[in-house]
Amino acid sequence: MQRNEIRLDSAVPEPPEPRLVPYIDGIPWGRTACNHDFSPGPMVSVIQLSLRPGLNILQHSLASSLWAASLEYVRSIPDCKAIYWAPLHDRPERIIVLLQWKSALALKTFQQSFGFGLMIGLLRLNCFNRCISLSLPSLSSSTTEYTCELVSFQFAANGSVEAREQFSKAWDDFCGEVKRDSNDDNLMVCGGWVQRDSEYGTTAAGQALVESQPFFFLGLLFWREPVASRVSETLRNRVATLSSVTTGVNSELTLTLRREDISTTHDDASNIVPKLSGRLTMETSISTPIPRTYRNLSWTTVENHHNARTASGGTYSFPPLRANPSKMGTIIWQFPPHHNQPRTKKSRSQGLQYLRETIQTFADTFYYAITYSSQQAFHGRCPYIGPVEIISFYVPQELFDRELFKLLYRDFSTAMFPPMLGGIPRAGHACGGGWDDESSVLDDNGTKVMRFTAVISWHSNESREEMYGKFVRGAMESYERFGHIIDRFRLLTVKVESMLVSFLNKS
Known part of the structure; x- marks a missing residue:
């Protein structure tokens, strides 16, 4: 045997x-x-x-x-x-x-x-x-x-x-x-x-x-x-x-x-965080000039949970921003982005479909005050029935520029919306994003650009104000943690537009 x-x-x-x-x-x-x-x-x-x-x-x-x-x-x-x-x-x-x-x-x-x-x-x-x-x-x-x-x-x-x-x-x-x-x-x-x-x-x-x-x-x-x-x-x-x-x-x-001239000294006074006022959106947040200055802050600093009040008066504690930047000592192990042609997702999620139909109805009613541009769809989901922020990033149409922007938006989404921790609700959710099929030309400088549209579903208006405030303050306090993200937005985008959409109950 x-x-x-x-x-x-x-x-x-x-x-x-x-x-x-x-x-x-x-x-x-x-x-x-x-x-x-x-x-x-x-x-x-x-x-x-x-x-x-x-x-x-x-x-x-x-x-x-x-x-x-x-x-x-x-x-x-x-x-x-x-x-x-x-x-x-x-x-x-x-x-x-x-x-x-x-x-x-x-x-x-x-x-x-x-x-x-x-x-x-x-x-x-x-x-x-x-x-x-x-x-x-x-x-x-x-x-x-x-x-x-x-x-x-x-x-x-x-x-x-x-x-x-x-x-x-x-x-x-x-x-x-x-x-x-x-x-x-x-x-x-x-x-x-x-x-x-x-x-x-x-x-x-x-x-x-x-x-x-x-x-x-x-x-x-x-x-x-x-x-x-x-x-x-x-x-x-x-x-x-x-x-x-x-x-x-x-x-x-x-x-x-x-x-390089290194005689110029950097005054820490330039890093004083300005007082934030007005409606905070993606467009207003990345318009803040960020000092490119090294700050001796701990990479493992953990932010305390911040509270944001909803319209109903309840209090929620949201997970802190998460920073995971690259360090110079590991740069030799970093891989460049993949060179595939970016593709626009054609599948429509239920939440985004409802959003588009609502905006279309509003545009048909107030056609005399609105200029209609185009439709676009991509994979995503809207877990909250709260305010929705629609952001349009205009990026030079070269494939290389768009690849860099995809890496940037991934880093931004990861920092702003970390995974749920211990059942604590998140302040918002990045529902996804995609490119328009055709390039456009801006009137001011004639640069050929492509539009990347992203949708963020927020828990509440207060949560949006809180998270953008923390993001801008963190960027001003530390270039290493969040400042480089805003700096890259300013360098990679030609123009940024954002609008807020609030949904009301049928009753």
């Missing part, structure tokens, strides 16, 4: 793949540590942001607006001493950013901040975010334009420590020769060992992955344009000698480096 073999391996789940995270002085950037655990010396962030094809931040566009806003925010982070950036010479879709930090603790603050989070929707996967214990040469004191050559020297993971020490000594000799040979700051050189990623936890697979990483030494050569032809033969020979002792050398040259 043949016995059936019992196999248990299929029932055992595979262990998760080890996850490597950026380290700062041997400590994961997201781990709580004492200030004295970090070295007091200067640190440099070396960041490469790979933009999606067709984007150019050097030309006036949505991408350049998001980039300018990102730089404005990053330079407000405490102890940021210098910002240099430039596209690569032969691949302008790749942006190199050099950030000089006063200390490793300042670099940790940057990794925990929103950082270049506004750029996530513009990026491809091949980005990196590493750091070096280094002090950059002072380029801001000179009016001369420089390009930066980034030369990475690779060493095998199982190579000897002595070989890397000998290379460090040879590099120091090379820097000394450059200083003696280069006149009038034609060439300035610095470099250091790139800190390797490591595992957040401790597993055998993770440790093996960490130990398999090669070592990299990154040399930064700041060239005064154009001086390559005047480099002495001695320096050429020295560079060749440095390359001969490594397992691989790669060189990238940037376009002209751009220096």
Whole structure:
């Protein structure tokens, strides 16, 4: 008799793949540590942001607006001493950013901040975010334009420590020769060992992955344009000698480096929350200018439940706003939005059908005072028979702009209407949204746009006032939590219109 073999391996789940995270002085950037655990010396962030094809931040566009806003925010982070950036010479879709930090603790603050989070929707996967214990040469004191050559020297993971020490000594000799040979700051050189990623936890697979990483030494050569032809033969020979002792050398040259002015101080008085008055809607909420300033607030701050009174006098407690923004330390794991053509949903929900019929009846009665535009339908439901807010966002018709807006509206809906908590009713519900089939042209500037119509069903007028008030105040108090959402609405939309519809009982 043949016995059936019992196999248990299929029932055992595979262990998760080890996850490597950026380290700062041997400590994961997201781990709580004492200030004295970090070295007091200067640190440099070396960041490469790979933009999606067709984007150019050097030309006036949505991408350049998001980039300018990102730089404005990053330079407000405490102890940021210098910002240099430039596209690569032969691949302008790749942006190199050099950030000089006063200390490793300042670099940790940057990794925990929103950082270049506004750029996530513009990026491809091949980005990196590493750091070096280094002090950059002072380029801001000179009016001369420089390009930066980034030369990475690779060493095998199982190579000897002595070989890397000998290379460090040879590099120091090379820097000394450059200083003696280069006149009038034609060439300035610095470099250091790139800190390797490591595992957040401790597993055998993770440790093996960490130990398999090669070592990299990154040399930064700041060239005064154009001086390559005047480099002495001695320096050429020295560079060749440095390359001969490594397992691989790669060189990238940037376009002209751009220096950001970080001398402007940010006054906290600009973050004073204005007194909110009048009817609060989506249109009035996102018209509030938001300061792009880093605020040292806890990411885990939990808001107290706020009360809103209904017309009948009852009191309801609504779940707080929920903030889940991206942090700079995780930006290398962010995926860009899917590139599918957005589709308009044709199925009509019962609640939205009733809403459209009611508005149509009203328009037929008061035809002399209303300009009828078009009809639109999409999946959704209206759980409350309270006031309904209909919002029209006019977004540039390019597919890329619409993809960014879809991500933005998802973040807004998630923040404003978190899941029901412990049976506590929500203040409202985002019923859904969709695009018009045809593009339109605005009369004021002739920009071709597409309209995205969204419907929010509110528990009551008081709940709407309460939640929008909390949203605007939270945005003014912290760019990281909610401010970036309003800022993105202002950057991505050409025009916003909203109207409130209240339903009365037949009686």
